[in-house]
Amino acid sequence: MLQLSNVSFRYMKKPILQDVSFSFPVGQIIGLVGENGSGKSTLLKVLTGILRPSSGEVLLNGTPVTRRSADKIAYLPDIDLFFDFYTGEQLFQHYASQFEDFSYDKACIVAEFLQVDKSVKLRQLSKGNRGRMKMAATLGREVPYYVMDEPFSGLDPIVREQLIKGLIQFTDIEHQTILLSTHELYEVEPILDQIILLQNGSIIAHEEVETIRDMSNKDAVQWMKAFYKKG
C-alpha cells in the first residue's frame, strides 16, 4: 500500500502541494488529472521519493519512501530518457544493472509488441518510438507500483493506442498498480479504475470511473470539466 499522508511541498516558498492525503491500493489503474501547473508532476516525484515533502509523509507498506524505495516503484518521467546515445538494447542493460527486478526478456517482449527497434540509438528514434522504448524499459521492471508522468504526452493517436494496449497486456492487475498522469483523459478513461483530480496542489475530487458513469450518465471528461465551471 502506497500512501500520501498530509503531504505538502513547497518550492522556494511557493506551495506546490497542499496537505495531500491518498492511499493507492494494489490492483488498480489510477489516473491523475488536472490543469498544467496543478502539481501533478511534483506529486508523482514526491510519491517516488525523488523529491522529499516539506511536510507530511509518503509511506510504502508503512515505511517512509526514499529514493531507495525505488525497488518497489518504477518511475517513467515526462522528460526524455537520459543517455540518448544509448540504443534501446543498452538502455535495457543499464536498467538490468540498476534494478534487480528488471526482466530483460520482458522488456524485449514489450518492445516487440510495441514494434520498436532496440538496436537503434535513442536519439535517432522518432518521438513516438522513444515513447515506446521508455514504456518497454519501465514495464520490464516487475514491481508492485508503476508511476508514469504523462506517458502519452505529445504522441500521435496510433502510438497512444499501442501504449495503452501494452499497458494492459503487460501488467498484472491483481498484484500491480499503475498511477499515471495524463491530459488525454478521453482515450485513457477506459483503462482507468479510478481518477484523481488535482487543482492548485490539492486533491479536489476522486472517483471510480464506472461510478461516474453509473451515477451521472457522464464520462470522466465531463465530470472533470464540471469542477472547472464551478471554480
Add this chain to the structure above:
Amino acid sequence: MTIDFSRDKPIYSQLVDRICGDILKGKLVLGDRLPSVREYAVETGVNVNTVQRVYKELEAMNITETKRGQGTFITTEEERIALLREEMKTQLADHFLTSIEALGFSKEEMIVVLQNKS
C-alpha cells in the same frame, strides 16, 4: 479494435451490449469460446477489471458459462438466445418510444412511417 465508447453509460455495460449484439448478429455462435479476460481487455483497450465485470455480468445473465481451466463460453441453450432476441427487441422499442415521445410523436404516427418504409 479500440472502441469509441459512448459517454453516458458505464463502459462495462456497453461491452455487455456489444457481446450480446455479436451473438444476435451471428458473429458469436452457441458454444463459442470468448477471448480470455486479458485478451479482450487488450483488444478493446479497456481495463482488465472492467472486462472481468463484463464476463461476470454475462454469466449472471446466463448468456455465458465459465468452465474451470478452459475459459468462458457462449451458452449452448438456444432458448436463452431466443430470449435475448426478445429482450433486445423490447429494449430497442423502449429507446425508440422514448425518443419519439421526446419530440411529441405518437406511436401510431411512427407505425405508419415504419410501414411505408421499404
